[in-house]
Amino acid sequence: MTILALHRPRITLISLNIEAIALGVYLVRDAFGGVIRYYTSIYHVDPLWYLPDGVALLCLAQFFVHCILRNRSTLALLVLVQIMLSLVLGYLFMGTMNAAISSFKMMLPVFVGFCFCDSSLGSYRKLLSVIAVTFYLSVIGVFLTKFYLMPWVGYKYESFGAVREAGRLWWAYGGDDQRLMGFAADNTMAAFFILVSFAITSIRMSTSWCLIFGSIAIYAIKLTTSKTTMIVLVLYLVLLVFVRMLPEKSRFPAIRLIAQWSFAAIFVPFFMIVVASGTAAVPHSTLFSIVDRINNSWQLPFVYMNQLMPIGLVTGCGAGCFNYPQKLFSPLAHFWVPVDNFYIGTYLMFGLPFAAFMVMVFRATFGATDVYKLTLIFVVNLFTITVLNYGPASGLLIIALSFSEVFSRRAASARAGDAVPIVMRPPVPSLEGFRPDIPAASGSR
Template sequence: MTALALQRPQITLVSLNIEAIALGVYLVRDAFGGVIRYYTSIFHLDTLWYLPDGVALLCLAQFFVHCILRNRSTLALLVFAQIMLSLVLGYFMMGTATAAISAFKMMLPVFVGFCFCDSSLGSYRKLLSIIAVTFYLSVIGVLLTKFYLMPWVGYKYESFGAVREAGRLWWAYGGDDQRLMGFAADNTMAAFFILVSFAITSIRKSTLWCLLYGSLAVYVIRLTTSKTTMIVLVLYLVLLVIVRMLPEKSRFPAIRAIALWSFAAILVPFFMIVVASGTAAVPHSTLFSILDRINNSWQLPFVYMSQLMPIGLVTGCGAGCFNYPQKLFSPLAAYWVPVDNFYIGTYLMFGLPFVAFMVMVFRANFGATDVYKLTLLFVVNLFTITVLNYGPASGLLIIALSFSEVFSRRATSARAADTVPIELPRPIRSLEGLGVDMPGTAARGSR
């Protein structure tokens, strides 16, 4: 049983921490997407935008070698096969090779996140520094765009033959607040990167730092008008203070319990549909956005699916359907609906196999010992209630990272024994600032 100490195998596909490099370049590209799109376009360096995708291809190979071959995870093999089959199914559903290629590119960040399965995000010191800098610069970017009109606002660029807009300045319904996007490509993603980078950085910071910078982050997110993100951050701050007030031995179990309970957020859209479906949405009203999601975003895709591909209600309609590959590159673009929920959008693509996968993810996290992954689980489960989060790529990557425990050697061994993962006696490692003594994870030393 001591083999379950989860030490990283000595032989890896590459000697570098390729998953950390991939996460770092994706994060920098997407958090500053407005700036990078603008300057790479005007200097004719557009191909640099796809550099993170090239690194992600190495992570796909590493996922296959480490999770499937080395960890002997049957689940990893099934997930890999399901994604590949869904790409083929998506090609037949959407009808063009360009849409299929776009769907493949869309799914690459998943394998980057899964490569963190046997390691703790906290052991990547250099990556944590990049994330912290991303938080500070993202806050500064939104504040700057409140006072200055940046050159990338409204800039249009071409990608795979489709014209997109890097960012635009527009006004929130019923008020004078602009939806500001800082250095990112849109306001929702600007808010998301502030939320995620703050949550990760706060783990090793003092409570005073968390309250000061958390309050600033709430104000800045308010400028982006992303209500969901602001609510999640406020709730995170409240729970952070409550957890740190608990006796030391109770703190980590509380964090894990909060992360597990956050899966209940998956049911929120269905509860809202039952309660408020059919309620007329009044334009320019406070509830217009959520009622539009209830009546259209969360239901219409299933209506169209039953017309286009009835079996897809069970099997899914393939990677890329009812997502941006269909919107931009498919003859079925007229049937595209903005699916503003990660779990609904992913079910549409993968069907019942995705439900089975999420059951395994939930089960695996009963034995999770990485406070970073548990924190991200809480954040993404609440954030994705009203956001699909497949674009930009870093959004999907962060979700996959928070799910990656399901492919760990411990989870694989527990499934082989047909038991729920049980915590074994481990060396104790303290997290500075958080004040949580937690069971050690598969650390790989300082990065």
């Protein structure tokens, strides 16, 4: 929402910024998922689809070396152990090896995002260029699919023995609005990539650029019929203008405060359940989808969990449960329901340890100095009210990146003793005229 570029020294497993490479290849693969799935399949180079997962394995090693060994973060070690135990628990719950492998692959992007813990996204100049190009092409893709039927729409492919569609033509309730997916694999993700890539790119751009291209992005998202994404982007633009109207010294504190208050969105589903649970969902009405989430998506998983594994209400049922690994690869697939909320879906898998982790994430925002991470916290907290965001992988990666400050050297030092002060770095005092040719801290970025 404003401009801040912090350049801290990075200790990496190898000389390249492997986390930036991983984010870049995940973003390109998923933002153009419909296109890439179609052409890798018809040209029989399907293994290329899994290239980002191979890079993510290196990030898993880097997370262990940098966050656990170098930063001596006890929390990082606990999170790694918890994820591994949850993978085992998920295998026992879902009952198949394919489900376990799919769950492991599903969790890999988390470690990519966590590897950004001691760096600012603003210091990766080449990566920011990739993100900006992704924004422009994603918008163009949505406009193109409004007028042309793309060859990947309705194309089916096989993955781990399960049949999926790279893209499918949807129509919104009412019958007149086509759900366009652009180059992505579905309309929600097309809208998500426009939202996230715009939010990241706008930090470096003038207010005029933000208003012009923000308006274009809103219209493109409207064509995807993703109401949640459109609301989030409109609110983001309003707050962006508001923050840039503030005195210079007040802008960064305002951004941090907005990010912190966005965590209140976690409780929105529970509030809506209390207020509107039991309300009849009228088909083809504007509120049908949200009422269906209130009555089914946000409640039924806990009912089924209580039947299948009561202790899971506390411990979680393991990585992959009530997520796409269970839907595609488990004998318990008939118990699967879409869990359209990131925090509810993650709690179902990891239980109370996830709640404790989120307390630490919230605490870390008080010492956060990276405007990119704070901006993404606001965006993902609001977006995930009605979206699980575990697939495609870039969605989960962006969430992990926004939470990564909790594993930083500064946060680890602060947790080592409450008396250790958190040293704040002031933001760069410029809003307009920022150009991407500002030298980065490292020549490799």
